[in-house]
Amino acid sequence: MKFARPVLTVAALLGLWQGVIVLAGLPPFLLPGPLAVAEALWRYRADLAWATLRTATEIIAGFGLGAALGIAVALLTSALPRVGAALRPVLLVSQTIPIFALAPILTLWLGYGMAPKIAVTVLITFFPVASAFLDGLGRTPAAWLDLAQVMGASRWRVMTRIRIPAALPALGIGLTIAAVYAPVGAVIGEWVGGSEGLGALMIHANGRMRIDLVFACLVVVTGLALAFHAAVARLVAARFARYG
Amino acid sequence: MTPLVLTGSAWVEDRPLFPPLRLELATGAWTSLLGPSGVGKTTLLRLIAGLPTGVRFEGRVEGRRPAALMAQDAGLLPWLTVAQNVALGARLRGERADPARVRDLLARVGLGDLSERFPAALSGGQRQRVALARTLIEDRDPVLLDEPFSALDALSRLRMQDLAAELLRGRMVLMVTHDPGEAARLSDHILLLTENGLTAQPVPATPPPRPMDAPEVLAAQAALLGRLIGAAA
Numbered sequence: 001m002k003f004a005r006p007v008l009t010v011a012a013l014l015g016l017w018q019g020v021i022v023l024a025g026l027p028p029f030l031l032p033g034p035l036a037v038a039e040a041l042w043r044y045r046a047d048l049a050w051a052t053l054r055t056a057t058e059i060i061a062g063f064g065l066g067a068a069l070g071i072a073v074a075l076l077t078s079a080l081p082r083v084g085a086a087l088r089p090v091l092l093v094s095q096t097i098p099i100f101a102l103a104p105i106l107t108l109w110l111g112y113g114m115a116p117k118i119a120v121t122v123l124i125t126f127f128p129v130a131s132a133f134l135d136g137l138g139r140t141p142a143a144w145l146d147l148a149q150v151m152g153a154s155r156w157r158v159m160t161r162i163r164i165p166a167a168l169p170a171l172g173i174g175l176t177i178a179a180v181y182a183p184v185g186a187v188i189g190e191w192v193g194g195s196e197g198l199g200a201l202m203i204h205a206n207g208r209m210r211i212d213l214v215f216a217c218l219v220v221v222t223g224l225a226l227a228f229h230a231a232v233a234r235l236v237a238a239r240f241a242r243y244g
Numbered sequence: 245m246t247p248l249v250l251t252g253s254a255w256v257e258d259r260p261l262f263p264p265l266r267l268e269l270a271t272g273a274w275t276s277l278l279g280p281s282g283v284g285k286t287t288l289l290r291l292i293a294g295l296p297t298g299v300r301f302e303g304r305v306e307g308r309r310p311a312a313l314m315a316q317d318a319g320l321l322p323w324l325t326v327a328q329n330v331a332l333g334a335r336l337r338g339e340r341a342d343p344a345r346v347r348d349l350l351a352r353v354g355l356g357d358l359s360e361r362f363p364a365a366l367s368g369g370q371r372q373r374v375a376l377a378r379t380l381i382e383d384r385d386p387v388l389l390d391e392p393f394s395a396l397d398a399l400s401r402l403r404m405q406d407l408a409a410e411l412l413r414g415r416m417v418l419m420v421t422h423d424p425g426e427a428a429r430l431s432d433h434i435l436l437l438t439e440n441g442l443t444a445q446p447v448p449a450t451p452p453p454r455p456m457d458a459p460e461v462l463a464a465q466a467a468l469l470g471r472l473i474g475a476a477a
Contacts, residue, residue, distance in 0.1 A: 153336035
């Protein structure tokens with residue numbers, strides 16, 4: 001019953017979509033209907049599966065590296081505030097550069113393989129992880145820090161035994177947000193250069209006016225992003241719930 | 245064991261917080277520090293604990309030594325079990341806690357069965373019991389109590405006061421409180437802090453913990469409340 005309402009909503013929207021196309025007489029090369037998209041999903045299933053595997057690999061690798069980088073940056077900034085102060089403008093600037101402008105340069109530097117796609121994903125994912133975790137590390141309840149100091153804890157143990165565990169729920173939020181962006185990063189990387197992955201497949205299909213395949217790619221990308229987000233959210237809930 | 249003596253005065257930026265005063269904690273005695281809000285009671289406690297205060301303090305603390313701290317917020321770490329929370333000090337110093345001692349102290353605060361629970365599953369009174377066990381295992385003099393019972397309901401508060409009085413007997417205790425009844429029940433010495441400084445208050449002659457409804461406790465409570473009102477006016 002929990003899923004009844006969303007399923008109904010989606011069904012209604014798909015019906016509306018198909019209805020508009022039939023009534024307006026739109027040609028399929030402008031806007032394919034859901035049935036045409038479903039047909040493309042089936043016809044190109046082998047290409048789509050292969051591209052999905054490629055994109056998913058980039059998402060997982062980029063997210064993993066981006067999360068690791070974000071965690072490292074937050075810990076470094078928190079443990080060494082001076083380094084953090086020096087790092088902060090760089091981090092901020094890295095987020096102001098439009099990723100679309102950066103992706104071709106990364107392709108130029110790193111070639112047409114997986115590396116530039118992973119790099120774009122890292123760039124897009126590390127920031128939410130770093131900022132959420134850093135925020136959490138700075139919000140340790142004062143009562144806990146008082147206790148630790150009175151008990152004679154070293155700075156290192158205050159960090160490892162209190163501040164880091166206390167910040168894990170915030171880190172979880174950062175990871176969950178980054179999981180939404182990771183597929184976007186991988187697809188942007190694929191758009192800009194290379195011939196593999198869902199982004200590349202989409203660009204090629206667009207060039208050949210196979211709009212039904214473009215839509216099929218979009219459906220798969222969306223599904224992949226939702227699945228990845230759900231997986232990360234589940235992992236976060238399972239691992240970090242008791243720290244809340 | 246030497247007494248612990250704080251002498252000095254403090255300012256918040258340029259505004260005086262308290263004038264030159266002398267606070268002495270006697271060995272083996274329970275001293276309560278009473279006073280209106282914002283007069284610097286907790287600041288005094290934090291100065292003795294060696295904690296940051298955010299005020300400018302000119303003076304010194306003689307005989308300062310490692311203390312044990314218990315505050316209004318039990319300060320339990322939600323990811324540790326009750327037993328692990330009791331052993332927090334050892335954990336934070338990289339020492340091994342004695343599990344038998346943890347068990348013994350949990351039994352003495354009446355939580356012997358709950359040692360594997362997490363704090364989220366405890367009531368407010370139970371959390372303060374864990375905090376008391378965590379304070380006791382540190383085996384420190386002085387024990388610094390910063391309004392430890394003020395967030396509890398009336399009945400839990402009375403029970404916690406009795407338990408703390410029993411388990412902290414013989415220790416040097418400083419309790420910051422805004423409750424004259426609590427001070428009258430538990431103290432060997434009562435100090436009133438106002439913006440004019442620190443003054444010793446009369447204490448009932450009977451040994452603590454005193455029944456809350458004993459005439460001398462009620463009289464002392466009324467007298468303290470009167471002076472508090474006078475100080476706040």
